Amino acid sequence: MSTPRSLLDKIWDQHVVCAPDGEQPLIYIDLHLVHEVTSPQAFEGLRLAGRKVRRPERTFATPDHNVPTTDRRLPIADPISRQQIDTLRNNCREFGVRLFDLDDADQGIVHVIGPEMGLTQPGMTIVCGDSHTATHGALGALAFGIGTSEVEHVLATQTLRQSKPKSLELRVDGELAPGITAKDLVLYLIGKISTEGGTGSVIEYTGPVIRRLSMEQRMTVCNMSIEAGARAGMIAPDATTFDYLRGRDFAPKDFDAAVARWKQLASDPGCHYDRVEIFNGGDVVPQVTWGTNPAQVVGVDTTVPDPASLETAADRDSATRALDYMGLAAGTKIVDIPLDRVFIGSCTNSRIEDLREAARVVRGHRVSSNVNAMVVPGSGRVKRQAEAEGLDRIFVEAGFEWREAGCSMCLGMNPDTLSVGERCASTSNRNFEGRQGKGGRTHLVSPSMAAAAAITGHFTDIRGWNYQD
Amino acid sequence: MEPFTIHTGVVAALDRANVDTDQIIPKQFLKRIERTGFGEFLFFDWRFLPDGSPDPAFELNAPELAGASILLARRNFGCGSSREHAPWALGDYGFRVVIAPTFADIFYSNCFQNGILPIRLDEADVDELFRRSQAGPYRLTVDLTTQTIRDDAGFSRPFEIDAFRRRSLLEGLDAIGLTLQHEAAIDEWERSHGVAQA
Numbered sequence: 001m002s003t004p005r006s007l008l009d010k011i012w013d014q015h016v017v018c019a020p021d022g023e024q025p026l027i028y029i030d031l032h033l034v035h036e037v038t039s040p041q042a043f044e045g046l047r048l049a050g051r052k053v054r055r056p057e058r059t060f061a062t063p064d065h066n067v068p069t070t071d072r073r074l075p076i077a078d079p080i081s082r083q084q085i086d087t088l089r090n091n092c093r094e095f096g097v098r099l100f101d102l103d104d105a106d107q108g109i110v111h112v113i114g115p116e117m118g119l120t121q122p123g124m125t126i127v128c129g130d131s132h133t134a135t136h137g138a139l140g141a142l143a144f145g146i147g148t149s150e151v152e153h154v155l156a157t158q159t160l161r162q163s164k165p166k167s168l169e170l171r172v173d174g175e176l177a178p179g180i181t182a183k184d185l186v187l188y189l190i191g192k193i194s195t196e197g198g199t200g201s202v203i204e205y206t207g208p209v210i211r212r213l214s215m216e217q218r219m220t221v222c223n224m225s226i227e228a229g230a231r232a233g234m235i236a237p238d239a240t241t242f243d244y245l246r247g248r249d250f251a252p253k254d255f256d257a258a259v260a261r262w263k264q265l266a267s268d269p270g271c272h273y274d275r276v277e278i279f280n281g282g283d284v285v286p287q288v289t290w291g292t293n294p295a296q297v298v299g300v301d302t303t304v305p306d307p308a309s310l311e312t313a314a315d316r317d318s319a320t321r322a323l324d325y326m327g328l329a330a331g332t333k334i335v336d337i338p339l340d341r342v343f344i345g346s347c348t349n350s351r352i353e354d355l356r357e358a359a360r361v362v363r364g365h366r367v368s369s370n371v372n373a374m375v376v377p378g379s380g381r382v383k384r385q386a387e388a389e390g391l392d393r394i395f396v397e398a399g400f401e402w403r404e405a406g407c408s409m410c411l412g413m414n415p416d417t418l419s420v421g422e423r424c425a426s427t428s429n430r431n432f433e434g435r436q437g438k439g440g441r442t443h444l445v446s447p448s449m450a451a452a453a454a455i456t457g458h459f460t461d462i463r464g465w466n467y468q469d
Numbered sequence: 470m471e472p473f474t475i476h477t478g479v480v481a482a483l484d485r486a487n488v489d490t491d492q493i494i495p496k497q498f499l500k501r502i503e504r505t506g507f508g509e510f511l512f513f514d515w516r517f518l519p520d521g522s523p524d525p526a527f528e529l530n531a532p533e534l535a536g537a538s539i540l541l542a543r544r545n546f547g548c549g550s551s552r553e554h555a556p557w558a559l560g561d562y563g564f565r566v567v568i569a570p571t572f573a574d575i576f577y578s579n580c581f582q583n584g585i586l587p588i589r590l591d592e593a594d595v596d597e598l599f600r601r602s603q604a605g606p607y608r609l610t611v612d613l614t615t616q617t618i619r620d621d622a623g624f625s626r627p628f629e630i631d632a633f634r635r636r637s638l639l640e641g642l643d644a645i646g647l648t649l650q651h652e653a654a655i656d657e658w659e660r661s662h663g664v665a666q667a
Contacts, residue, residue: 014662018654024633026651028658038552040502049645054655055664066500080500087502131551131575145575147553148504149582149644157648159655163631195487196545196571229548231574293487293548314486314543321485411550413496432491432549434514 004268007236008167008202011142011265015125017159024161030124031141032154033110034061034097036088037413038129042152043091054158056096060119063088063102064109065413069376069403072102081414095155108379108405111135111347115219116381118248122237122262127154132347132429133232134225138218139245140237140265142202145226165231166274168201172209174281179463181357182217183349183427183446185209186224187287191297193277198230201274204267205235209281215244216351223348224429227294236266286462288334289431289444291322296431298334300449300461306330325433326441327421335459337443341424342373342454343436344447345403346410349427350378352385354447359391361451364468367399368457374401374416376408400454412437425453471584472641476565477610478538482602483528488542489549490576494558507554508561533606539566541598546587547576556583566611568618570595581634582644586613588628597624613639 005013012027019025032055039061046053053059066081068074076082085102092099100107106117111132114120122140127133129151136143146160154160170189190197203225205218213221218235225233242259245251252258285299296319298305307319307330323330328337344350344358355377367373375395377383383405386392392402409416410428418424418440427450431442445453452460498510515527523530529537540559546569547555556579559567565585570592572580580587588611590598601607601624611618613635619625637644658664 017658018651020651022633022636023647024631026648026654028655028662037499041504041553044502051645057665078500084500084502129551129553131549145551147551147556147575147579147582149553149579153645153648156645157652157655158659159648161633161644161648195548196573199545199571199574226549226575229545229573293489317484318486411491411496413499430489430491430549432489434495435491438495438514 004271006167006267006271006273007140007204007234007265008142008165009271011123011125012164014123024163026159027125027162029127029154029158029160030058031119031126032059033114033126033128033133034059034151035065035110035128035130036063036084037065038148039091039151040084040087041148042129042155043095045152046095046155051156053095053097053155058158059097059155060100061088061092061097062100062107062110062113065407065411067102067406068414069406069408069416072404077415105380108381109347109350109407111223112350112378112382115139116248116379118245118251121245121252122241123265127160131226132223134230135219135223135347137225137232137234138215138222139241140234140262142232142234144232166201168198168203168230169273169276170203170205171207171276171278172205172281173207173278174209175212176209176281176284179448180284180286181446181448182213182220184284184287185281186221187289187294187297187444188284189279190224190228190294191287192279193228195227195293195295196229198225198228201230203228203230203233204273205233210235211238214353215240216353219351220348224294227429237262238266286446286449288449288459290326290328290334291319292325292431292433293318294429294431294444296322297444300334300459302334304328304330304332304334335461338423338458339371339425339453340422341418342371342450343376343409343424343426343428344374344450345376345378345408346428347378347407348429349447350376350382352382354427355382355386355391356389358447358451359394360467360469361448361462361465362398362400362455363394365398365455367454370457371454373399373454374403374409376403377405379405409436411435425450425459470641470643473565473584473586473613473638475610475612475614476538477608478565479534479536480539480541480598480602480607480609481529481534481537482541482599484543484599486543487545487548490547490552490555491549493547493555494552499552499554504557505561507558508563511558511562536563538563539568539609539611540564541595541602542567542569543595544570546572548573551575553579553582556580556585560585568595568598581638584638584641586611586638588618590618590626590628594626
């Protein structure tokens with residue numbers, strides 16, 4: 001009987017190319033995703049050294065960070081953004097990399113299009129010059145963000161230098177209450193284990209609550225693993241995963257044989273994790289961040305915390321600084337916080353289920369006259385699907401803007417940004433100072449909570465929502 | 470890459486935890502397609518007032534810290550985005566060393582690719598360095614050959630670092646060149662895992 005192994009152990013063992021004495025191991029990379037912001041210097045490095053892309057057929061690119069979400073037929077107004085996207089286009093042509101360009105029907109946020117085209121598969125190692133690469137772990141892959149030098153390394157060698165990360169099991173028992181989403185769950189978990197609780201580790205999410213999540217909900221959870229400091233997040237593949245992948249463009253031709261292989265990946269009973277934390281899904285209420293890191297989060301039914309009540313001096317200092325930046329007073333009820341903007345989108349929450357969830361809240365209501373609200377689908381496919389279902393009309397009739405696919409106001413590299421002092425309910429992943437625009441104030445929430453806030457003009461507990469369906 | 474052996478420099482103390490890469494280099498500066506020239510944008514939103522003048526309240530703007538090359542900070546430094554623009558900006562500004570109790574993983578790894586040494590020290594030692602750096606320009610010597618950090622007034626601590634990363638910095642190794650020495654092993658892995666040969 002061999003030693004029980006975790007999902008991480010199995011993928012890791014299979015991908016170690018060599019572990020020479022005195023060096024970090026080299027692991028093989030099955031899939032490399034590329035976007036315009038973190039790749040130009042990597043391609044330039046290859047060019048200067050006279051190197052090629054070792055496996056262009058395992059490398060896929062799309063522009064997402066800089067792209068305008070308004071009319072795509074017009075040239076990009078910002079010349080520097082345009083240059084970065086042109087550079088990606090030229091690099092892909094020169095090095096033979098498949099590009100889903102701005103005018104491609106499949107363009108979208110790299111972490112949305114990978115799974116939806118079936119590029120992302122269980123058991124793979126996947127990297128991208130982007131910290132939210134953890135998203136792909138939802139399908140049982142080992143997927144993590146890397147820097148540009150490592151992008152160049154993977155382009156040139158199809159391998160990466162990595163010491164094996166530690167393993168952290170986050171088990172969620174029980175069940176989520178009605179109205180509670182995957183976003184609430186992951187914000188809750190980050191609030192519990194902190195922004196560095198996962199540092200040096202790969203999180204495996206387990207337990208009945210995780211098993212019951214849909215594929216897209218699992219992506220939301222894994223996506224924010226980096227916000228807990230983790231290298232990656234992953235969920236063992238199961239029938240939900242296989243059903244999701246079946247029939248997708250890049251899914252294996254002999255699908256049943258692949259499923260038989262993938263079924264072997266689940267962590268063995270009794271396998272070792274370096275650390276285990278257990279939570280109860282029933283404890284999770286709708287979450288709202290109040291500060292400037294994602295662990296500064298509370299339930300919608302409570303108040304902005306008093307920094308003086310926090311345990312450590314560093315936490316008190318961070319909280320004081322955060323409240324000052326956010327323009328909030330301790331003790332304010334979360335539901336009394338008024339909003340100027342609402343953003344539904346990002347690699348965390350821009351998939352079809354997210355848009356359905358938001359549209360169900362919006363149906364039959366009007367966006368508050370004080371709020372400017374926008375929906376940015378994660379990909380061209382998500383946009384078309386939403387339009388086929390009439391979701392775009394629900395949003396537009398309620399007063400939302402309905403945009404083209406891209407990262408948009410998650411980080412505001414395109415023209416979609418907050419102005420100084422504007423307060424936004426956002427379904428994205430980071431509430432850092434200035435993230436959505438200098439001086440902008442971001443509160444992270446689920447799509448349904450963002451939609452409800454757009455209607456009422458302030459945070460509203462989705463559990464009491466007046467659905468018009 | 471410029472090798473790193475021994476470095477002596479002035480310490481800039483940034484008494485904040487969770488300094489994220491969006492603060493180190495805000496997104497509006499990520500559109501450049503070069504690796505250089507990011508130093509003037511380091512900590513941009515903290516460093517400059519809306520009119521573009523330096524904010525006198527920001528730690529790094531203190532006149533005596535001009536030319537500082539060792540950055541001292543609190544926990545979880547470099548969290549957030551994977552942008553290598555963060556160490557590019559720190560390096561271009563003149564930092565060769567960052568000291569903090571903990572670092573975010575991707576940032577930590579990115580530093581080594583750029584000749585910057587991130588050093589993890591115990592929280593108590595970091596506290597001590599913050600205290601010592603309050604009294605005006607404070608200099609530290611960081612010796613990677615002996616893995617020690619010391620000042621002229623009796624502070625001396627060893628620090629931990631992965632042996633391979635240490636060697637890579639000491640020798641300024643070309644990471645890709647080193648990996649390509651193992652090309653036969655990569656070929657063999659691909660053969661045995663059914664990756665089509667070009």
